[in-house]
Amino acid sequence: MSKSRDIYRRMKSVDSTKKITRTMEMVATAKLAQAQGRVIRARPYSAELMDMIARLATPDLAESRPLLRQPARIERAAVVLVTSNRGLCGAFNANLIRTAQAQLAELDEAGARVEFHVYGNKGISYFRFRGVEMAHTRNDLGDPPTTDDARALIDDLAARFVAGELDAVRLVFAEFRNMVSTPPSVRQVLPVGVGEARKGPQPFYILDPSEEEILDHLLPLYVTNSTYSALLETAAAEQAARRTAMKSATDNANDFLDNLRRTYNRARQAEITNQIAEIIGGADALDG
Amino acid sequence: MTATASAERRLNVTVISPSAAAFSGAATSIIAPAHDGELGILYGHAPMVVLLGEGLLRIRTDDGPRRFRVARGFLQVLDNTVAVLAEEVEPAAEN
Numbered sequence: 257m258s259k260s261r262d263i264y265r266r267m268k269s270v271d272s273t274k275k276i277t278r279t280m281e282m283v284a285t286a287k288l289a290q291a292q293g294r295v296i297r298a299r300p301y302s303a304e305l306m307d308m309i310a311r312l313a314t315p316d317l318a319e320s321r322p323l324l325r326q327p328a329r330i331e332r333a334a335v336v337l338v339t340s341n342r343g344l345c346g347a348f349n350a351n352l353i354r355t356a357q358a359q360l361a362e363l364d365e366a367g368a369r370v371e372f373h374v375y376g377n378k379g380i381s382y383f384r385f386r387g388v389e390m391a392h393t394r395n396d397l398g399d400p401p402t403t404d405d406a407r408a409l410i411d412d413l414a415a416r417f418v419a420g421e422l423d424a425v426r427l428v429f430a431e432f433r434n435m436v437s438t439p440p441s442v443r444q445v446l447p448v449g450v451g452e453a454r455k456g457p458q459p460f461y462i463l464d465p466s467e468e469e470i471l472d473h474l475l476p477l478y479v480t481n482s483t484y485s486a487l488l489e490t491a492a493a494e495q496a497a498r499r500t501a502m503k504s505a506t507d508n509a510n511d512f513l514d515n516l517r518r519t520y521n522r523a524r525q526a527e528i529t530n531q532i533a534e535i536i537g538g539a540d541a542l543d544g
Numbered sequence: 545m546t547a548t549a550s551a552e553r554r555l556n557v558t559v560i561s562p563s564a565a566a567f568s569g570a571a572t573s574i575i576a577p578a579h580d581g582e583l584g585i586l587y588g589h590a591p592m593v594v595l596l597g598e599g600l601l602r603i604r605t606d607d608g609p610r611r612f613r614v615a616r617g618f619l620q621v622l623d624n625t626v627a628v629l630a631e632e633v634e635p636a637a638e639n
Contacts, residue, residue: 297564304560304627308593308620403562403631462592465579470595474618477631484562 260523267516274509280344281502284495288435291492294400295432295485302485305478309448311461312471320468323414323448323475327423330368334391334413335359336445337372337428338487339379340494341395346501348430348438348494349378355440356428368423375409401491406484410445414479417446429486430493436500438493445482448475553587556625557603559612561633567603567610574626575602576619585621592621600636601628611636 313324337356339349356372356379363370371391374380380393398405416422425446430438463470554570574585577599596617603610617630 294563298562300558300565301560301562301629304558304620304629308618308629312593460591462590462594464592464594470593470618473595473616477616477629481562 260520260527263516263520263523267513267520270509270512270516274506274513277502277505277509281499281506284499284502288492288495288499291400291488291495292432292435295488295492298485298488302481305474305481309471309474309478312463312467312474321471321475322418323446323479325417326447330363330366330423332371332422333363333368333424333426334371334373334422335363335426335428336409336413337374337376337379338397338430338490339374339376340490341377341397343378344501345494345498346504348497348501349376349382351440352428352430353379353382355442359426359428359442373409373413397487399491401484401487403480403484406480406487409487410479410483414446414476422446427483427486429490430497432489432492432496435496438489438496443482443486445479445486448478554624555585555587555589557628558626559601559603559614559628559630559633561630566612566633566635569605571603571605571626573604576628577601577614578619583619585619585626587624589621589624591623592619594619596628596630 313321335356337352339352343349360370360372372383372388373392374383374390375394375397377395380390380395383390394409410425413422413425417425424444427443427445429441429443431441432438554572555574557567557569557571557574558565559567572587576583576585576594577597579595579597582599583594596614596619598615599613601612601614603612613632613634613636614628614630615632617628617633620627620629
C-alpha cells in the first residue's frame with residue numbers, strides 16, 4: 257500500500273519544482289524582452305561611430321594614434337571575461353569559461369604574458385576554485401549595465417594600452433544574435449581594428465577642429481562603446497539562456513509527471529484489485 | 545503647392561546616445577553646440593564632421609522646435625543627413 261503513496265510524494269515534489277522552473281522561465285522571458293530592446297536601441301550608435309571612424313581613419317593616421325597602434329607582437333595582453341552572477345542558465349557560463357580558457361591558452365602559447373580579468377560570480381568562483389590567478393575581479397555590474405560600468409571596465413586598461421604596458425585587450429562575452437543563438441565570442445577591443453571597416457572613396461569632409469583631434473575624441477568613445485555593447489549583449493544572452501534552460505526543465509518535469517502519474521494509477525489499481533481479491537477471499541472463507 | 549516643394553528641402557536628422565535614439569526625423573535647420581561656438585546647418589550643407597562641446601542642440605522641425613542638452617559628442621553631415629552622436633543626450637524644455 258505504501259508504493260502508491262511514495263509515488264504520490266514524488267509527484268508532489270516534481271510538481272513544486274515545475275512551479276519554480278515555470279516561474280523562472282516567465283521572469284526570464286520578461287527580462288529578455290527588455291534586455292533585447294536595449295541591445296537593439298544601442299545598435300544605431302555603435303554603427304554610426306564605426307562608420308565615422310572608418311571614414312576618418314587612414315593608415316598613416318593609425319601610426320600616430322596610440323589607440324590604433326598595432327603591435328607587431330603581443331607581449332602583454334589582458335583577457336576580460338564577462339559571466340553572469342547567477343546560475344540556472346544552462347551551459348551559458350560554462351561556454352564562456354571554455355572560450356576564455358582557449359583564449360588564455362592561445363595567448364600563452366604565443367608567448368604573451370596574460371593578465372586575466374573576470375566579471376560575474378560564476379566565472380570568479382570557477383577560476384578561484386581552480387587556483388587560476390586573476391588580476392581583477394568584480395561582481396557588481398549593473399542590471400542593466402550602463403556606460404559607466406563599461407568605462408569602469410575599460411578605462412584603466414585603455415590607459416595602460418596607450419602607455420604601452422599592454423599590447424592587446426580582448427573581451428570574452430556572449431554575442432546576442434537572436435533569442436536562440438547566443439554564442440560565446442571574443443572581441444578585440446584594443447587595439448581598435450579599423451582595417452576591415454574601411455570605406456570606399458572618401459567624401460570631401462570639412463573637419464573641425466582637425467582630423468587628429470576628432471579621432472582623439474572619437475576613439476575612446478568607440479572603445480567604451482564596444483565594451484558597453486558587449487555587456488548589453490551578454491546580459492541579454494544570459495536571460496535567453498536562462499529562459500531556454502528553464503523551459504526545457506519545465507518540459508522535462510511535465511514528461512516526468514506524466515510517467516509518474518501513469519505508474520501511480522497502475523499501482524493504485526493493483527492495490528484496489530488486491531484489496532477486492534482479499535475481501536472476496538475473506539467472504540468466501542466465512543461462507544465456507 | 546509650395547509645401548511639397550519645400551518638403552523636399554529637409555534635413556534627415558538623427559540624434560543618438562549610446563542607449564537609444566533620442567530623435568529621428570526631418571528638420572529645416574539645426575543649431576548645434578560645436579566645440580568652439582554654435583553651428584547652424586541648413587539644407588545643402590557640405591559633408592562635415594565636427595566635434596561638439598557641451599550645450600543645447602536645437603532642431604527646427606515642421607512640428608515645432610526640439611531641444612536636447614548634449615555633451616561629449618560629434619556631428620556628421622553627409623548628403624543632407626545629419627547624425628548627432630553624443631555620450632549624453634537629454635531632452636531640454638521647449639521654449
